[in-house]
Amino acid sequence: MQLFYAPDTNEHTSEYEFDREESKHIIRVLRRKAGDILHITNGKGWLFEAEIISDDLKHCRVKIIGSELKRKKNYYLHMAVAPTKMNDRYEWFLEKATEIGIDEITPVICAQSERKVVKTDRYEKIILSAMKQSLNCYLPKLNDAIPLSDFISTHKEGQCFIAHCNEQERFDLKRRVQPDQPVLILIGPEGDFTEEEVSEARAAGYIPAALGENRLRTETAAIVACHTVALINQ
Template structure:
């Protein structure tokens, strides 16, 4: 099954046009014809079925034939992750986290960060592609990159964690996190969080957690955290 993404669809939509890239994919790659049925989401929890009216490779038009609301996950996960030095590793994290079921992602710039700028548009396309590939109807929110200190000034949930490599007292995330709650998890850069950042997080009600006995790369640690939250919410 192929899932398409069109953010402008709503319950009032009857007939619509796909953007050029999706139109080209439908017409040239998939070779869809008039009368064929497509599956689409608006990224807001609605699954649509639509019939192709005109499979033009620049302006493919279709009409909605059915729609249904998809229930959201019983929990909400916000991953706050330092961008990795290599872009492809951070893109891998975005892709896999979306497939697993993350809800919100904030790239965070830390004292030890080697990468301080991300390509927002490119990252959003990676997330959109992963949502479609995994047949999900909720598009994760990608926030702008923000400094650690600025992030600490923002409101947070009661279920907030910071995963770091220091030998401080920590609980395993599996035992610290609670199901069916809003949860935020912070993952640091390749050089880990600084001591000042760890202390600042703890003062802001973040709880220190471990993700196992092995030292993990940033993107691996973030995926372990996503998977752990998904597992305790099964």
């Protein structure tokens, strides 16, 4: 099955027309024609079965012939991850986390962040592509970048963890995460969180967490944390 994205659809939609770019992709590249069946999601949980009724290159139009609201995961995962110096590493994290299962992502700017300006346009495209590739009907939410202190003071959702490599006390993430609950995890930049940042998070109720014995890159740590939460909830 191949999944197409139609954000403006809902359970009451009877027909839908794709924009010019997607129409060209469906008709010219994929060689779909009138009468063919497409599977569509709006990124909000709905999966639609649709029949092509117009195979115009610029205005591919479909008729909705079936719909199903997919069940949400039994947990909600929000990860606040510092942007990496090399942009492609952060993009890799976004892609793989979407495939594994993540609900919300916030880039956080830390004291030791080497990248402090984040452009989310490309990030959104990568997340969308990964959602379609993994046949997921829920599009993860991508927030604008925010300073770490501001994030800590405004976000306290369910179980909150800060993963770091400092000498301060830490607890094994996989032994502390509880299933069927919302989880929020902070992952720092290449230079890690400062001791002051860790202390600030702990004072706000965040649990200091370890992700294993080895020192991990930012994007690797984020994927390990994401996968750990997914496994606990299987």
